[in-house]
Amino acid sequence: MTGIISTDVLIVGAGPVGLFAVFEVGLLDLKCHLIDILDKPGGQCAELYPEKPIYDIPGWPSISAQGLVDKLLEQVAPFKPEFTYNRMVSSLEKLEDGGFRVTTDENEVFEAKVVVIAAGGGSFQPKRPPIPGIEPYEGKSVFYSVRRMEDFRGHDLVIVGGGDSALDWTLNLQPVAKSVTLVHRRAEFRAAPDSVNKMYAMQEMKQLEFRVGQVTGLTGADGQLSSATIKGGPDGDIEVPCTRMLPFFGLTMKLGPIAEWGLNLHENLIPVDTEKFQTSVPGIFAVGDINWYPGKLKLILSGFHEVALMAQAAKRIVSPGERIVFQYTTSSTSLQKKLGVS
Ligand code: FAD
Numbered sequence: 001m002t003g004i005i006s007t008d009v010l011i012v013g014a015g016p017v018g019l020f021a022v023f024e025v026g027l028l029d030l031k032c033h034l035i036d037i038l039d040k041p042g043g044q045c046a047e048l049y050p051e052k053p054i055y056d057i058p059g060w061p062s063i064s065a066q067g068l069v070d071k072l073l074e075q076v077a078p079f080k081p082e083f084t085y086n087r088m089v090s091s092l093e094k095l096e097d098g099g100f101r102v103t104t105d106e107n108e109v110f111e112a113k114v115v116v117i118a119a120g121g122g123s124f125q126p127k128r129p130p131i132p133g134i135e136p137y138e139g140k141s142v143f144y145s146v147r148r149m150e151d152f153r154g155h156d157l158v159i160v161g162g163g164d165s166a167l168d169w170t171l172n173l174q175p176v177a178k179s180v181t182l183v184h185r186r187a188e189f190r191a192a193p194d195s196v197n198k199m200y201a202m203q204e205m206k207q208l209e210f211r212v213g214q215v216t217g218l219t220g221a222d223g224q225l226s227s228a229t230i231k232g233g234p235d236g237d238i239e240v241p242c243t244r245m246l247p248f249f250g251l252t253m254k255l256g257p258i259a260e261w262g263l264n265l266h267e268n269l270i271p272v273d274t275e276k277f278q279t280s281v282p283g284i285f286a287v288g289d290i291n292w293y294p295g296k297l298k299l300i301l302s303g304f305h306e307v308a309l310m311a312q313a314a315k316r317i318v319s320p321g322e323r324i325v326f327q328y329t330t331s332s333t334s335l336q337k338k339l340g341v342s
Contacts, residue, residue, distance in 0.1 A: 003109065007033040007082070008318045010102055010112035012089045012258070015043020017288030017303030018118030019072040024311035025116075026079030027335055030318055033082045033110060035089050035102075042069035043120050044289075045300075048145045052168065058301060068300075078340045084108065088123065090257045098283065098317075114314045117270060117279070117286040118303070123256050127249040129160060131215050140223030142245045146173070154178050156241035158228050160215055161248030167191035169246055170208065171198055180208040181240050183230055187212055211240070218242070258290075266292045276313035277306045283317055285310045 009025050011018045014036040022032045040046055045054075045065035053062045063071070087104040092115065095101055102110045126144035128134065134142060146152070146169055157177040159170050162184035168191075170182045182199065189196045202208050213233035220226045228242040255268050264271055264280035269292035272279055279286050287310055288303035296302070315324055329335045336342035 004101075005033060005082075005108065005110045007031050007110065007112050009033075009114045009116055009314055010035070010100070010110050011116045011118055012102075013043060013118040013120055013288070013290070014038070014041040014083060014085075015118060015120045015288060016045055016068060016072060016300050017120075017307060018043070018116070019069070019076055020304050021116055021118060021287060021307040021310065022076040022079055022081045023072075024307045025314055026076065026081075027329075027338060028311055028315040028324065029338070030114075030311070030315060031081075032079065033084065033112070035084045035087050035104060035110070037086070037088045037123050039085050041073060041083065041085075042066065045069050049165075050147060051149055052172070054300070056299065056301065078338060088256065092261045092284075094281070094283075100283065113283070113318045115284045116307075116310065116314070117258060117284065117290055118288045118307075119255075119258060120289040121251060122254045122258065122268075122290070126247075127252055129215070129247040129249050131218060131247075133218055136223050137218060137220060137225055137245070141220065141225040141243060142247065144247065146246065149173060149176055152177050152244055155244040157181070158183060158215065158240060158242040158245045159248070160184070160245065162186070162189045162191065163248060163250065164191045164195070165248040166246075167195040167199055169248070171195060171202070173246075174202060174208050177244075179241060181228075181230075181242070182208065182210045183213060183215055183228075184210070185212065185214050185232065209240070211235075211238070213238075215245075215247075218245075275309065277310040278313060285314065 008030040009032045011021055011032055011034040014034040046069050050066035052065055055062055090105045091103045093101045099113045100115045152173050153176045155177055156179045158181045159166050160183045174180045203210050211230050211233050213230040215228050216231045217229035225242050227239050229239050231237050270279050270286040272286050272291045274293050277285050277287050287306040289298045327335055
């Protein structure tokens, strides 16, 4: 077979956890190739909430999600990882020499001694709200994530939903939008109480409108919205100005082809041990949001811990018999050389 790309570690998913895996295996001299369905690195951070600040990354009291991705890319640069974007890893086959052959949906073939699945929620798709005729507006004036807050400046914005994303974006976009109407089918929210309180305070000050009800109709032309109809509230049917709409009805998690790889699964997640974060197939590891073990928290910092332990086990597979010396980056000249800092 020609055109096979060989590497030590093939990482499925270039989200924050896949990126930090490059660093941890790089310190142990393993080369990586990452494949992602998206057209850029960063996973959920880059795709779903790039401008939102994250407050629970150790050592960063506050860092934007895209800022974290940029810092991770800077941190892994010395290890020269290779990336293939816009490709879904579709099949995986075990080779006789113990390694793996992985094929993408565009038929590129990769061979690696170790596969690390860092696929987050799989290929995540926003749930489409049940609003008739919404399709022509999607990607033009209806969006399921906020890539740039500036895109909403000066618009009559309708945000639909009652979870954290809906409440967070209501608060964050209020200063830039011309008007903000939050629509939720009831007055109870599934969001942080602090955000809900802030939203009600802003409503008191007439800085935004909260309406109980459901969006049942859209008006506009050529993909550009002009108004939305809200039904079911105490004021009866009303029409509100709407030139941009952000529905937040959650994400569907599609594990996709990974489900066909013969790995044990637990409710669409991949069970791993907590010593190596290895799956039911030796040589295939799962880290970050995609894995499951008792007590698992879907946090970026959990994924960072997982890749540090996974790297030790991956090294033993790629370089059997080689002694692994535990070293600190602060004091090891050999690690510092790898990082290009000494
Ligand atoms: P992801 O970020 O999901 O990346 C996985 C990547 O794998 C994706 O890019 C996907 O395209 C790719 N992929 C999937 N399947 C395939 C395939 N078959 N082939 C190729 N590529 C594939 N966490 C915190 O710790 N603190 C916070 O404050 C915080 N806030 C959040 C706010 C919001 C609005 C959201 C949605 C999440 C938040 N999180 C937060 C959660 C955090 O973003 C996730 O825990 C983190 O992104 C998981 O990283 P990951 O690398 O495991 O997966």
